[in-house]
Amino acid sequence: MALLDYENHMFLDAFHDDGLLITARSIGETETEWCLCTGVAAMDQTQSKCNNVLRGLGVERVFLNFLKLYCDPSNLVLVLNTSIIDEDYFLEELIALDVDHLPKQITNEYNANDRQSVYLEGGVLFITSRILVMDLLTEKLPTHLVAGILVYKAHRIIDSCQEAFILRLYRQKNKTGFIKAFSDQPQCFSSGLCHLERVMKNLFVKKLYLWPRFHVEVNACMEKHKPEVIELGIPMNDSMTAIQTSILDIMNAVVKEIKQCNRSLEMDELTVENAIGKKSLEQIIRLQLDPIWYQLGSKTKQLIGDLKLLRTLLYYLTQYDCVTFYNFLQTLRSNEKTLVHNSGWLFMDSADSLFMNAKQRVYGSKKNKKMKVEKGDKTNNSDSVSEELCLEENPKWKTLSEVLKEIEKENCDDVTGLGPGRVLIMANDERTCSLIRDYIIEGAASLLNKLVKKSNLFDDSGPQQKKERGPGLNRKKRKIETEEEKNSDTITLTQIARRYQTDNDKSNQEVKNETTEASVSSDKFYSVVTSPFTIIQAIQTKDPYSLRKTLKEIQPRYVILYDAEIQLVRQLETFRASHPGTPLRVYFLVYSGSTEEQRYLTSLRKEMEVFEHLIQEKSTLVIPEDIDDRADTVTESSLITNAESSRRAGGQETQQIKQKILVDLREFRSELPSLIHKRGIDIEPITLEVGDYILTPDMCVERKSVSDLIGSLNSGRLYNQCTSMCRYYAKPVLLIEFDPRKSFALQSKTSLGGEISFQNTSSKLTLLTLHFPKLRILWCPSPHATAELFQQLKMGKEQPDSAVAMTITGDEDSEKALSEKYTYGTYDFVIKLPGINSKNYWMIMNKVKNLAELISLSSEELSQLLGNANNGKALWEFLHQKEQQSKQTSAAASKESTSYRTKRKVKK
Numbered sequence: 001m002a003l004l005d006y007e008n009h010m011f012l013d014a015f016h017d018d019g020l021l022i023t024a025r026s027i028g029e030t031e032t033e034w035c036l037c038t039g040v041a042a043m044d045q046t047q048s049k050c051n052n053v054l055r056g057l058g059v060e061r062v063f064l065n066f067l068k069l070y071c072d073p074s075n076l077v078l079v080l081n082t083s084i085i086d087e088d089y090f091l092e093e094l095i096a097l098d099v100d101h102l103p104k105q106i107t108n109e110y111n112a113n114d115r116q117s118v119y120l121e122g123g124v125l126f127i128t129s130r131i132l133v134m135d136l137l138t139e140k141l142p143t144h145l146v147a148g149i150l151v152y153k154a155h156r157i158i159d160s161c162q163e164a165f166i167l168r169l170y171r172q173k174n175k176t177g178f179i180k181a182f183s184d185q186p187q188c189f190s191s192g193l194c195h196l197e198r199v200m201k202n203l204f205v206k207k208l209y210l211w212p213r214f215h216v217e218v219n220a221c222m223e224k225h226k227p228e229v230i231e232l233g234i235p236m237n238d239s240m241t242a243i244q245t246s247i248l249d250i251m252n253a254v255v256k257e258i259k260q261c262n263r264s265l266e267m268d269e270l271t272v273e274n275a276i277g278k279k280s281l282e283q284i285i286r287l288q289l290d291p292i293w294y295q296l297g298s299k300t301k302q303l304i305g306d307l308k309l310l311r312t313l314l315y316y317l318t319q320y321d322c323v324t325f326y327n328f329l330q331t332l333r334s335n336e337k338t339l340v341h342n343s344g345w346l347f348m349d350s351a352d353s354l355f356m357n358a359k360q361r362v363y364g365s366k367k368n369k370k371m372k373v374e375k376g377d378k379t380n381n382s383d384s385v386s387e388e389l390c391l392e393e394n395p396k397w398k399t400l401s402e403v404l405k406e407i408e409k410e411n412c413d414d415v416t417g418l419g420p421g422r423v424l425i426m427a428n429d430e431r432t433c434s435l436i437r438d439y440i441i442e443g444a445a446s447l448l449n450k451l452v453k454k455s456n457l458f459d460d461s462g463p464q465q466k467k468e469r470g471p472g473l474n475r476k477k478r479k480i481e482t483e484e485e486k487n488s489d490t491i492t493l494t495q496i497a498r499r500y501q502t503d504n505d506k507s508n509q510e511v512k513n514e515t516t517e518a519s520v521s522s523d524k525f526y527s528v529v530t531s532p533f534t535i536i537q538a539i540q541t542k543d544p545y546s547l548r549k550t551l552k553e554i555q556p557r558y559v560i561l562y563d564a565e566i567q568l569v570r571q572l573e574t575f576r577a578s579h580p581g582t583p584l585r586v587y588f589l590v591y592s593g594s595t596e597e598q599r600y601l602t603s604l605r606k607e608m609e610v611f612e613h614l615i616q617e618k619s620t621l622v623i624p625e626d627i628d629d630r631a632d633t634v635t636e637s638s639l640i641t642n643a644e645s646s647r648r649a650g651g652q653e654t655q656q657i658k659q660k661i662l663v664d665l666r667e668f669r670s671e672l673p674s675l676i677h678k679r680g681i682d683i684e685p686i687t688l689e690v691g692d693y694i695l696t697p698d699m700c701v702e703r704k705s706v707s708d709l710i711g712s713l714n715s716g717r718l719y720n721q722c723t724s725m726c727r728y729y730a731k732p733v734l735l736i737e738f739d740p741r742k743s744f745a746l747q748s749k750t751s752l753g754g755e756i757s758f759q760n761t762s763s764k765l766t767l768l769t770l771h772f773p774k775l776r777i778l779w780c781p782s783p784h785a786t787a788e789l790f791q792q793l794k795m796g797k798e799q800p801d802s803a804v805a806m807t808i809t810g811d812e813d814s815e816k817a818l819s820e821k822y823t824y825g826t827y828d829f830v831i832k833l834p835g836i837n838s839k840n841y842w843m844i845m846n847k848v849k850n851l852a853e854l855i856s857l858s859s860e861e862l863s864q865l866l867g868n869a870n871n872g873k874a875l876w877e878f879l880h881q882k883e884q885q886s887k888q889t890s891a892a893a894s895k896e897s898t899s900y901r902t903k904r905k906v907k908k
Helices: 005-016 031-038 059-070 084-096 113-120 129-137 162-173 194-202 214-225 239-262 279-294 300-317 322-334 336-340 350-363 366-375 395-413 432-440 444-454 507-516 544-554 565-578 593-618 665-669 672-677 708-716 717-726 759-772 782-793 802-807 812-821 824-829 842-849 850-854 859-864 869-879 881-907
Strands: 019-023 078-079 104-108 123-127 148-151 178-183 207-212 227-235 422-426 526-528 533-540 558-561 585-591 639-641 656-658 660-664 682-686 695-696 699-705 731-737 774-779
Touching: 005 019, 005 059, 005 214, 019 194, 059 084, 059 123, 059 148, 059 178, 059 194, 078 162, 113 123, 113 129, 123 129, 123 850, 129 665, 129 682, 148 162, 148 507, 148 544, 162 178, 162 194, 162 672, 178 194, 178 639, 194 593, 194 708, 207 593, 207 802, 214 507, 214 565, 239 300, 239 350, 279 300, 279 708, 300 322, 300 593, 322 350, 350 432, 350 682, 366 639, 366 708, 395 422, 395 432, 395 558, 422 432, 432 526, 432 533, 432 869, 533 544, 533 656, 544 565, 558 565, 565 585, 585 593, 585 869, 656 708, 660 665, 665 672, 665 682, 682 802, 695 782, 699 708, 699 717, 699 782, 708 717, 708 759, 717 759, 717 824, 774 782, 824 842, 859 869
Parallel strands: 019 178, 019 207, 078 123, 078 148, 104 123, 148 178, 227 585, 422 533, 422 558, 558 585, 660 682, 699 731, 731 774
Antiparallel strands: 526 533, 639 656, 660 695, 695 699
């Protein structure tokens, strides 16, 4: 795969010096991407429909060439932060490039021995972070043989993630290997204080390479091979303009109300422009209000929910047809729950205008109907229902039809001499693609009538407008469909990716044969066999590389961007530059003066501002020259004094021991082990049956999140876990972690009562503490606080022994066998005796009948029974301590009596 000129410079920069390469961003930041970059959990996962990370200036092409370069057994290169979809895409491309030694995907299917063999074979390895952490900590991976690490999606590397942990472990043991990081999400580095600097320190790189679209080399390459772009500004009709104005007025009123109710919010970001942007305003507000969310009133929460709903209305207005939009509005008005829990916008004058204009788009105005009757204009449709409608065609549909006719005429004339060219239509989501497909096949009138029949606008008695009695009287409940849900007209991609053809048309049959030769997979597109051959591609798909694959397979000559997305233009610019001999025309459809156009212009402005910010930050960036050496820097507090060491020179010199914590293997899914290691504490991964973390020989910690705590209390699992911890460890600890940026409550205030109830979570937690008096409960606001707390709890304590910890089993079978043969009281008594531990208590309980027999055994017999002389001596001394004290007291008394009698004889 030949790289473009600017891509070659990207490759050479990153090849010669380790660094972070950031290119122009991909598709507008989704909720999931933005939350991952800022370290905030997604508030509403339904916002992010899919992993729609379309590429911008081709960072994946540069990354692919690095993979090709290192696909050799003489190199051992690790690849981090790639998903299964990423890996499959890169493997497909490398296979197409005839690469001999393809990268291997290391998953749970490989055991430890197999992985060691694979490491020694060399080459490029896609490996999961959890497996790599284990192998680095247990030294199963020969770190000195690793040539370097390639980091994909570097914007996700934060302090607490597994990848940062891996890079720190790698740099501690290998100072010469390379680290190269790649990202096409520049907006993620501009959020937070010194976020870019922190990410680069986590990556252990000192160089920063910025490649925006306005870069001189990028601009020169694109101008040399730029496609023909025709931007079509489509004016909205009067009803759509009025609807948009009404929605914006309502949004403005809602934003003002939120400001009045919450004076502590950052007012600069609370604008209507941000409300219609890519990064939703309700997300920004939730980010600020989450720490006090439980203190907010219901009005503020409802206002935020209404803001989200109004954004959906704006999206529906420009994206879908008049029937779908009006049906959604009617669903809101007829839903009793929406009316009761509404913040009041439904009763504004703007809301009345909104409903009135949406209704006119479907039924028409009285003035238009009167003019129609006077002219004697009647529809030819025999359907009585449709005769009463005046369905308004989507303006974009008309423009799309005109563009397709223009392309068809140009193909017939064959001006280029290359034969008929294929057409690719890019729309935002699958539902829009389905509507476009049906419009091209059936026409606007037929499609709208079909949507009316499948909607809730009509029933057996006729149009719904004849039955309207006001919003409060219609009690029929309907489901409010969101932007992600599909109505009954929408079907899956596989079902609708069919080839349409005229029965006895030879030309269409030839096009069908051409479609078969194209061999485009049916799960990626909507195809319509017309003249010209047209493919409809959804922007938001599960495969982030779907557009690149489609462009490569069908080689379109015409591309129609039904939805305005700047990143699609970037992708097409790269495609055109990579195929200089193939003409490409791009039609850019956008509503003039609409929120859609505003979002597009805002994304352009914000991207430029982001790169300007990064360029300025690069000029003042402070990265230590010895950043590689800082990987093994240990804080002073991580070294503890060995209490058993001898002091020298009046205590001026003491022997210091490195702290160590035993961590269960399952805990490496969390970020806590990485933060513990960052504080200079060694981590030893083992399989623990009891507890999650062993801090000292007698301190065990079971970590729970709030949701895990509630679930474990309800299932009774936490009771069993606490039983095992209290039985085997002197200091059992229940650690409960929560996010300080989010509010939580174990239960609502209304459910709290004066008495203990098994129905309440708080009551269950209270009963747990009463039943286990020595159980300690710690509440930590974050994993960072937990790591600091662990460090403090270990100060001056002995280090745990992994061999002893692994012998402690708290499984149900052993607990059941123990309860059947012995009572818990007997076990608890024996395990607390000196010299008795989890490894030798069975010898006492199985071979000694009772306490009298145990006392009768000599010190030598106890030592032989326990397998250790020190343990046997400790137990014997404890059992006979009172007897020895009695003998000593009797001897002392006898001696004193003899001395007294001797003195009396002397006096006599």
